[in-house]
Amino acid sequence: MKKLILFTALSSMFFVSCDKDVATTEEALQDANLLAKKSNSVVLANHSITPNFLKLKPGFKNLDVYTLLSSEDVLEQSPNFVYGSMADGAGLIKNENGTFTLINNIEADYSIARITLDNTFKPVHGEYILNAEATASTAQCSGSLNTPEIHGFGPLYFSGGEWGGASKGVFAVDPFKDASMASSATMLTSMGQWSTENAVTMHKNAFPGQTVVLIGDDTSDNAIPSGQLAMYVGTQGDLWNGDLYGLKVTSAGINYEVDMTEGQTYDVQFVEYEERTLDELEAESRAKGIMGFSRVEDIDWRKGSADNNREFFFAVTGRKRNALLGKGTFYGRIYHVVLDENNPTSGTITCVLDGDKLDGKAKEFHSPDNVVVTENYVYIQEDPNGYPDTPEKNHYAQLYEYNINSKNLKTVLECDQDMAASLGYGPTNNAWEITGMIDISDELAIDRTFLLITQNHGWIPNDGSSFTDPTANPSPDSNEGSMMYVVKGLKR
């Protein structure tokens, strides 16, 4: 209904602007948003008892930042729920009754939480729908939500099983599963075994009739970059019987990722894999010349037209070892892949941001990790790996805005760990991670609204116990807290 109102409002604005020939599209959008806001029950507000630890950078002081939930909060309908350790990937669903369901990976508790928010977008209930038993204590890193409207199947939440318990692959979870079944999990073996950071399904309009899933392999290797960018292709909605491919750069002279220079475009083919198991996929990748990156992290595709939907960006976080010099990135890179219109296994790749260029536009990069891509921007989230070798890289985790059209890069905000430490929220010598950012503008019917998470490394309860919910993991391996924010005002 709200979408209908918004559409009607937009249409009205369009006609008004044609008649009067004065209002720009942007003004019409703003007016439509105002109209939608009047009928929107969502009220963005601070809901956490934890202070805001995000410091806005010049040029972004107009952003509104709201604290939504932290590990020390108590939710009114589930007082025993603990928002656990190292929250990560997330997906948001607007329910028919006006409430919201947030699925959120809790990485270091090896689990997935379901948080219910009321129709004002206030968190009121939390529970775990996948626990450490179900994941065999495998960390659930980034995640992505599939819906029939966008992906052609679902709702189904994908989660990357990466480290810890050795069940390395793509987990698939019904977002509405009964919490009493939290001990049971399903893995999509057809998508192969990887140190999986994330699995992201492209828009159903990108390749009609096909389901194309991109998988990031976060494998760390001290001698040869060994993280692949894999692709699963099946008929639409078929997650079991499709084929598996790996990205190979076919342009001459490109053997390692750092052979690609920032701003240059190269040809790629996705080469089919025969294997599905961890070591054999790595061996097959090397035998077939499939590119090994220094830890592929998050992936997201460009919103908007079908042409846009065939483009995706991914982050390579980097690894610093002498043996990797000249092979893999140290400080991290962002790649842009454009797939051919009729063939998902062919396209081009461009390194658009190279953190190893110490005088380049990404000179501040210190381990980019997660990405969220809108129609015109890429938002890049950092997880510093601990080697701030230049003054520009010597900072806490930052969020960057990359303009796809102008190719400009700006720093949006930084974790304010100095302030946090002064208030007793962890030390300053253990950098936090910014992660889990998703665009929630459509679900909330409020433009330019994003959800963002921080992993507050080193912040533990004052009594020395753990920010881990026993129903997620009765034997915590990590005690640190997490925090979730809403950031309003970032361009899309």
Add this chain to the structure above:
Amino acid sequence: MSIKTIKEAYIFIGLFSLLLIGCNSKDTSYAALELPLNQLEENYKIHLLEAVKWLDSIETSDNIKDVKAYNMKARDAFKWAEPVLSYVDSENYKSLNQPNILKIEEEDLTDIKIKEPYGFQVLEESIYEEVPNLESIKKNARLISKRILLISNSTQLDYIKDYHVIWMIRDQVVRIALTGITGFDSPVLERSL
């Protein structure tokens, strides 16, 4: 020759037979070609679930004598599944059969993880301690059981080709020869062979 050795010999013969059936059926129908693989998957899952059953029995037992018996049965079932498990899910196999020492994973300078060991070797050592801690034994058995259940639920062997089966047989022969002789993965009972 112990019962264990006979069983491992049967695994070898069984897998080899499956391989021969697979190789000999090249000219037969597609359905016939599918059969050995289905059998392999079915047998594999039967052994996994057998292990789960005995591990769950440990969890409900308060008698250390019974716990010892259930552990042996669970480990036997695990060993029957070993040739396939160690290939199709090598990381989980290594976890389930890891030695009783701390595991350290270094992702980067700011991310070093220290993991407590668990699995069949840890279970065996804890069961045969002078004063066994039943609580700890049950916790470990439950962890192993849930891990094997996840593996069983996530098994799909339709990508397996003839050469994969040859690799499984090769690796299992080597495994029996090496860990069997040394008692490597049975630290107290030395019941590897």
